[in-house]
Amino acid sequence: xxxxxxxxxxxxxxxxxxxxxxxxxxxxxxxxxxxxxxxxxxxxxxxxxxxxxxxxxxxxxxxxxxxxxxxxxxxxxxxxxxxxxxxxxxxxxxxxxxxxxxxxxxxxxxxxxxxxxxxxxxxxxxxxxxxxxxxxxxxxxxxxxxxxxxxxxxxxxxxxxxxxxxxxxxxxxxxxxxxxxxxxxxxxxxxxxxxxxxxxxxxxxxxxxxxxxxxxxxxxxxxxxxxxxxxxxxxxxxxxxxxxxxxxxxxxxxxxxxxxxxxxxxxxxxxxx
Amino acid sequence: xxxxxxxxxxxxxxxxxxxxxxxxxxxxxxxxxxxxxxxxxxxxxxxxxxxxxxxxxxxxxxxxxxxxxxxxxxxxxxxxxxxxxxxxxxxxxxxxxxxxxxxxxxxxxxxxxxxxxxxxxxxxxxxxxxxxxxxxxxxxxxxxxxxxxxxxxxxxxxxxxxxxxxxxxxxxxxxxxxxxxxxxxxxxxxxxxxxxxxxxxxxxxxxxxxxxxxxxxxxxxxxxxxxxxxxxxxxxxxxxxxxxxxxxxxxxxxxxxxxxxxxxxxxxxxxxxxxxxxxxxxxxxxxxxxxxxxxxxx
Numbered sequence: 001x002x003x004x005x006x007x008x009x010x011x012x013x014x015x016x017x018x019x020x021x022x023x024x025x026x027x028x029x030x031x032x033x034x035x036x037x038x039x040x041x042x043x044x045x046x047x048x049x050x051x052x053x054x055x056x057x058x059x060x061x062x063x064x065x066x067x068x069x070x071x072x073x074x075x076x077x078x079x080x081x082x083x084x085x086x087x088x089x090x091x092x093x094x095x096x097x098x099x100x101x102x103x104x105x106x107x108x109x110x111x112x113x114x115x116x117x118x119x120x121x122x123x124x125x126x127x128x129x130x131x132x133x134x135x136x137x138x139x140x141x142x143x144x145x146x147x148x149x150x151x152x153x154x155x156x157x158x159x160x161x162x163x164x165x166x167x168x169x170x171x172x173x174x175x176x177x178x179x180x181x182x183x184x185x186x187x188x189x190x191x192x193x194x195x196x197x198x199x200x201x202x203x204x205x206x207x208x209x210x211x212x213x214x215x216x217x218x219x220x221x222x223x224x225x226x227x228x229x230x231x232x233x234x235x236x237x238x239x240x241x242x243x244x245x246x247x248x249x250x251x252x253x254x255x256x257x258x259x260x261x262x263x264x265x266x267x268x269x270x271x272x273x
Numbered sequence: 274x275x276x277x278x279x280x281x282x283x284x285x286x287x288x289x290x291x292x293x294x295x296x297x298x299x300x301x302x303x304x305x306x307x308x309x310x311x312x313x314x315x316x317x318x319x320x321x322x323x324x325x326x327x328x329x330x331x332x333x334x335x336x337x338x339x340x341x342x343x344x345x346x347x348x349x350x351x352x353x354x355x356x357x358x359x360x361x362x363x364x365x366x367x368x369x370x371x372x373x374x375x376x377x378x379x380x381x382x383x384x385x386x387x388x389x390x391x392x393x394x395x396x397x398x399x400x401x402x403x404x405x406x407x408x409x410x411x412x413x414x415x416x417x418x419x420x421x422x423x424x425x426x427x428x429x430x431x432x433x434x435x436x437x438x439x440x441x442x443x444x445x446x447x448x449x450x451x452x453x454x455x456x457x458x459x460x461x462x463x464x465x466x467x468x469x470x471x472x473x474x475x476x477x478x479x480x481x482x483x484x485x486x487x488x489x490x491x492x493x494x495x496x497x498x499x500x501x502x503x504x505x506x507x508x509x510x511x512x513x514x515x516x517x518x519x520x521x522x523x524x525x526x527x528x529x530x531x532x533x534x535x536x537x538x539x540x541x542x543x544x545x546x547x548x549x550x551x552x553x554x555x556x557x558x559x560x561x562x563x564x565x566x567x568x569x570x571x
Contacts, residue, residue: 047393065386069379076379080372087361088373091354095380098350102383105343105390111332112339114399150546154539197318205323217320259437263543266433 059106059116066102073099110254118252120156123173123221131185133167144169147267155264156255157248159221163193164244164271172249173221192219198229198245205229206261208254226255230264232272241273340394347387354380404532407441407509412458412467416450419558426554427453430526430547437543439535440528442508446472447524447555456529457509468507478504481525484517490545491517494534505529518544521552523559 050058073095080088109115130148132141144162148171151160159172170189180188193199196217207227210220220227231245246268250256256264332339354377363373415424427445434440435456442456451470458467475481480501484491493499493515496508505515505527512529516536519525526548530536536544 047389048396062386062390066383069383073376073379076372076375085361085373087357087363088376090357090361091373091376091380094350094353094357095376095383098346098380098383098387101343101346102386102390105387108328108332108339108342109390109394111329112394112398113333113336114397146550150543150550154542154546194316196320197316198320200316200318207321207323208326259537259539262437263433263539266429266437269432270429 059109062102062105066099066105070096070099070103117156117257118254120158120250120252120255121223122158123223123251125222127178128172129170129174129176129185131168131170131182131189133169133186134183136164136167140164141169143270147270148172151248151264151267155248155260156226156250156252158251159224159249161189161193161247162244162271163199163246164242166190166199166244168193175219175221189219198247199243201229201231201245202234203231204261204265206256208256210249220249221251223251224249225253226250228256228261228264230261230268232268242271244271246271336398340398341391343387343391343394345391347384347389347391350380350384350387354384402533402535404439404535405511405513407457407529407531408511409442409457409459409509410465410467412454412456414451414454414467414469416452419452423554423558426551428455430551431455433547434528434544438528438540439514439530439532441531442512442527442529444470444507444527445520445524445551446470446475446527447520448559449473449476452524452555454507459507459509470507475504480504480517484519484525485522488519488522490519490541490548492536492541493517494536496529516541516544518548520548521556524552524555526551 073092077084077092132144136144144164148160148162148169151157152172157172159174160170162169168186168189170186174189176185176188205228208225210224210227212224227247227249229245229247232241232243234243235241246264248256248264358377415427419427430445431443431453434443440456442458444454445452449472451472454467454470460466461468478501481504483501496502496512496515499515505512508515508527508529512531513533514530514535516528516530517525518528526544528536528544
């Protein structure tokens with residue numbers, strides 16, 4: 001019975017072609033199985049539950065059960081009489097490895113399709129900055145202002161930096177010294193970006209679990225967990241395209257899905273020229 | 274060059290005393306090189322390189338297998354516990370008297386947790402919908418007389434939609450003119466070319482009027498269920514989803530996709546942002562060109 005539950009969803013995701021080759025007698029059986037499949041899927045949803053306590057994430061339940069049962073197993077092991085026989089050792093080994101697997105389950109579940117994405121949190125300290133270089137034309141300034149606004153609104157970004165031929169536009173929460181004028185801030189950011197050497201990056205860089213890095217990267221706000229750098233794609237045949245890059249940072253881990261990164265690449269294309 | 278700079282940085286930290294005099298020789302050269310490099314070429318990137326997360330890659334590629342993995346693990350451990358009991362000759366009785374039974378019960382509890390988690394994961398699997406290839410011809414029609422900046426902006430919008438979403442056709446109508454018709458287009462029955470957009474008919478139809486009145490994006494997730502389908506004859510017949518994005522109050526962008534419910538909420542937000550941008554750009558161009566024309570008329 002339990003094995004049938006496993007097999008049905010597998011069949012439903014296959015292309016309809018294999019079913020067409022089955023003879024008519026078996027095809028009715030296949031139909032019955034798909035009907036059963038929807039019913040089984042409906043029944044499975046009954047297993048989902050919630051305690052109703054706000055802020056309590058039930059997807060972490062296997063982890064807590066793993067910790068709890070694992071510690072009970074260890075307690076049982078140490079409170080047993082000393083000559084522990086082999087079958088018990090085997091059970092305990094099995095139990096402990098199951099506990100370890102249960103603890104890892106929420107981490108695995110994060111990578112499945114359709115999992116809930118972490119929300120961004122705004123940094124407590126620091127304030128928002130908005131700096132645009134004064135060496136660029138008005139229409140480009142407008143485009144930059146719009147693009148940075150859209151990136152901050154439509155993705156879980158909290159800090160964005162666009163560099164076009166060395167001229168910067170910086171927006172969001174950054175770890176920069178206050179009491180600086182806009183021009184001074186721009187030069188300060190430019191110096192920091194040069195130190196890191198971001199203009200030399202050739203392909204996209206995505207850090208979904210950013211832990212903090214060397215001294216030059218301290219311009220990023222505290223609590224940055226995801227970082228994505230999209231350089232403007234260079235083509236040898238197209239000489240008149242601009243070079244530069246686009247950097248976005250977020251306080252949520254795994255913040256930029258494939259789709260988000262595709263859209264950010266589209267934004268970078270706009271400034272390439 | 275990057276390797277050499279890294280080597281020069283590392284030398285001062287080298288504990289080998291043979292190199293202790295070298296840093297004073299190398300450091301000035303490093304600084305001289307640095308100052309010359311920032312003026313000519315960008316300094317090489319010195320930062321963390323992204324590491325591959327094998328677990329994440331494996332799971333995203335084998336989604337079905339990963340979902341049923343806890344079921345297999347839980348089921349196998351259930352059988353293993355019973356097998357262990359029978360092999361070691363202890364009666365399979367589930368009481369908490371001996372420590373062996375307690376260990377078995379705890380292992381059973383964990384196995385059941387895994388089983389249930391696997392079943393929950395299977396139940397929340399998102400339905401995968403296959404995209405449908407649109408039937409039609411490739412087409413790229415841009416109205417003549419537009420400045421290159423406007424044309425490049427329209428083409429950029431098309432490229433973004435094409436790359437980031439399931440969009441396969443795009444039509445932009447503004448100020449009563451069809452500015453661009455690009456992507457897959459329904460094949461007309463007379464000649465083998467695409468159906469041209471009949472702008473007047475489109476603007477008088479209920480689809481256009483409805484979107485203009487609500488001033489909001491309209492997402493037709495399953496176009497075959499929508500009766501106003503006949504007012505969009507230029508789209509391929511098997512277009513699965515359509516987004517109608519009003520551009521201000523003067524135009525509309527019709528975006529056709531090849532998957533039912535293929536546009537996510539993130540896509541909708543991006544498309545409405547790009548729609549506002551296009552409206553600002555096109556609006557300014559048309560006001561400027563109208564201002565140029567009217568002094569001549571006077």
